[in-house]
Amino acid sequence: MKTRDQEYREMFMAEALEYYDSMSRHLSELERNTDAGPALNELFRLMHNLKANARAMGFTDLGEVAHHLETLFGLIRDKQREFGGALAKVVFTGVDVMGTMIRAIGASQPLPDATALLDNLDRLVRGEAPIIDAEEEAESEEEAGKKMELSDLVYIQVKKLDNLLNLVGELVIDRDRVMTLAQELGNPALLATAQHLFRISDDLQYSVMDARLVGVGVLLNKFPRVVRDVATAENKEVELILSGQDVQIDRNILQIITDALLHLVRNAVSHGLETPEQRQKAGKPAVGHLTLSALTDREDVLIQVRDDGRGINTEAVRKKAVERGLVSAAEAPKLDEQQVWALLFEPGFSMAEKITDISGRGVGLDVVKLALDSLGGQLRVESELGVGTTFTLVLPTSIAVKGALLVEVEDRPYAVPLMHTDTVLALHPGQLSVVGGLLVTHFQEQAVPLVPLRQLLYDEGDEPLPLATKDNLHGTQQVLVVNYNNRRLGLIVDRFIRQQNIVIKPLSKPLDTIDLFGGVTLLGSGQVCLVLDVPALTRLFLAKRA
């Protein structure tokens, strides 16, 4: 495996060479038509980007040349210099030198000396005539015969990668079926081939998924500006700390959570962090700290937004939730901290006292939950009053394959994504009690309501669930505890089948309107298995709770 450094270097190289090519092209155009404004602007931009990239990678010499050329193009753009004559000659030499430098970087060779060029560029900037020696001129004649190179990187549309990923998904399903068939038939040659196919398609799947990964930094690096703008608008002082930009994640997942992250960050600055005066009064440093970090946790990627602000005022949220009708006044006091915080992400909930430009329009945090639901992700909230709040987005690395637990209800298999499962329990009737018509068990010092999955799936109509009794519970109950939005729910199933990786296919029309199912997957046997959508299942349970 290549190291990150190597990969960055290659990306820098590819980009720099591309810049170099466009520069040469734009220079030629500028030579033909000195008034070519777009070409001039483009040259200025390319120089600027190359300068920034080169400096970031530590290639200061290259950065210097680009910087000098950028200055010169700035002058040309401002009509203080004219492109042509000796100036054009020096500029062409300059771009060629940069090309040589970029190639030297690629070959890990020392960079050529550019002092003479830099001096000449300085002279031009000062308005003096450059010194061009004959030897150098002769050398540049040879340049006409120089090699042509193609970049080592290709740009590819995400759509094409999506297509590739779908095809691999299909392949994996068929592979599993071939494997199952081979095992049933017991032909050794077939079995060996099937195993080989298995390995190859595994590698292929991994490669396709790998090709879609990008650094989280692609997104995180956009935030310094956002934070600055929000902080200015809200009169706050904020220091933003980024970390984990190298953590790899599927590009489409990053795309889907962009808005969610934007909302969380804006929310942290405008609601989380206090004004400098308030902070000082509370004995905190005037400058608030906001940390945006990404880290990997086994199969998942965690993106955290942490502030050291005022923390969530649980009681205020509780009160607001009652005002907004999200919970009844009777129900509200029974909710614990986590359950109250979960209300922040209900549609239409907003804690802002005043309406500002940045936040508090009553839209916001519910987008976070929608985005996470669509990915099968999770949201964790930690907060301490006066100390700060941390929102953690738990995301899958890749969308294609998900770990799932297969359970059986009435002889049919159902898949539950592992992302939403907490634990499995085998409970004997003594461990169950009936509270207010609901079956409840105690798990990790928390009362977890239980419901037979059969009732949620097969009971028709909108009637509430029948009152639970322990009479028709016989023997040990198999319970799958799922977790959504900090709410636990125990699903009683007939049995657990196994855990396995599944490729989820979306339901096609006209059945895609049933939100209880996140899709279907084909098992190795070719059997169709519905994938349960835990958020929708939890909502259904809450709606039908007597």
Next chain:
Amino acid sequence: MAQSVAATSTAKPERAKPAELVQLIVFRLGDEDYGIRIEQVKEVTVTPEVARMPKTPPFIKGIANLRGDIIAIIDLEERFRLRPAGRELPERSYTVAVEAADYTLGLVVREVPRPFTLPLSQIEPAPEFVQDSSTRDKYLEGIAKLPEGGIIIVLDMRKLLTPSEVMKLPTKTTSS
């Protein structure tokens, strides 16, 4: 009208106006024969294993894997309330996969469907008296009278397959 134009304007009337033929896939629902134009049919197959899908009306039998496509399987006998009492679907039934603009649907039938060719002129618009019998009239293209007696009810799948139509729940029954 068209015939008179053809007779006067062209030298080869017998070639200019061949009887336009329609190919149908014909199957039985209850005790009636139904047909669908062949161009709306993707394939006919022995019904694959159908996974029951909770939260759907009873006429949706479930979903099945048809060569990698997951399609909904629909029971038109139940949809049109044509099922004779005590005559459940046989163990081995057949599925006519019909294609809509952007998805495929399976219609489960009890006997092997058969192709049938007839002139378009034999299909007549549905008469008034069936219009009120059930929801089915909305999907009718017409009724074909066969020379040897008997009729085929021709369905227009494009009207049947709109998602809102497929998903429309039957009015609440007294039970459950």
